[in-house]
Amino acid sequence: MLRLLPKSFLLGLLALALPFAALASAVVQSMQGDARANGQPVTQNQRLNPGTTLTTGANSQIVLRFDDNQRVVLNQNTEFRIVDFRFQSPNPKDDRSILDLVKGALRIVTGPVAGRNQASFQLRTPQETIGVRGTDFMVAIVNPLYVSVLSGSVGLTSSAGTLVVGAGTFATVASSSALAVAVPAASVPAAATSAFGVMGVAPGVGAGAAGGAAGAAAGAGTATGMSTGAAIGIGVGVAAGAAAAAAASNDSGSTTPTTTHHP
Secondary structure: OOOHHHHHHHHHHHHHHHHHHHHOOEEEEEEEOOEEEOOEEOOOOOEEOOOOEEEEOOOOEEEEEEOOOOEEEEOOOOEEEEEEEEOOOOOHHHOEEEEEEEEEEEEEEOOHHHHHOHHHEEEEOOOOEEEEEOOEEEEEEOOOEEEEEEEOEEEEEEOOEEEEEEOOOEEEEOOOOOOOEEEOHHHOOHHHHHHHHHHHOOOOOOOHHHHHHHHHHHHOOOOOOOOOOOEEEEEOOHHHHHHHHHHHHHOOOOOOOEEEEOO
16 A cells, blocks of 8 residues: 555646646747736746736837747737647647737747647737638738738638738738738838838747848838748638638639638
8 A cells, every 4th residue: 555655646746737737838938128928027938828918018029939839929019818729739620729919019930730720720819810721920900900921821801801812912901891902012001010020030930031021011022931831811700710711721822812702
């Protein structure tokens, strides 16, 4: 009986620890300036759980690395929430990556969660819900919302319809009831291009595609990106986002904008 006690005790501790270990979903890869998690200053290598709200002040930035190697860069003056994250290696259907961008700007380089189960990823904003399938993209809420696609193809869906665009394209979404439109780099406002430029050179996140996009926006040129056949769907809800992602995936070989109107 005495021999069993240490093993039983260890098993009990493991059983208690597993739920808490499973909750943690991301780590602070790097940070600068006034960066906070649930109102408290964050530290490098800090583990973050679902339910955590992150904020950045002026001239501040956070880079997060999720358990599937997804990277999220939060620009200055941003509010972001990890709603749910689950990376179940043997069971892709159980994966989740649900994130809220309340205000500000971010860049996301997705990992296996989005790549192997496109319906598992949602980035929710006040204007839209974004669903992706393995890609690199940036979003800036400057009223309206602007998107820069660095790799893959993108489906932006509202109640008015879906616009599918390829890598190297900028687009804007005025509201959940307006059809998204592709825009030239020259028409992207300075507030968005500034955010894109800063996030494009974030340490340890992606490579030259982001810099090319930011430079194109600033210089009114054409951005370039690495095509991966990935997709983003932006919709008014979860189902719309998943449908848009599927539509973008089917059209991932094209960089010519295509539009589908909803009746």
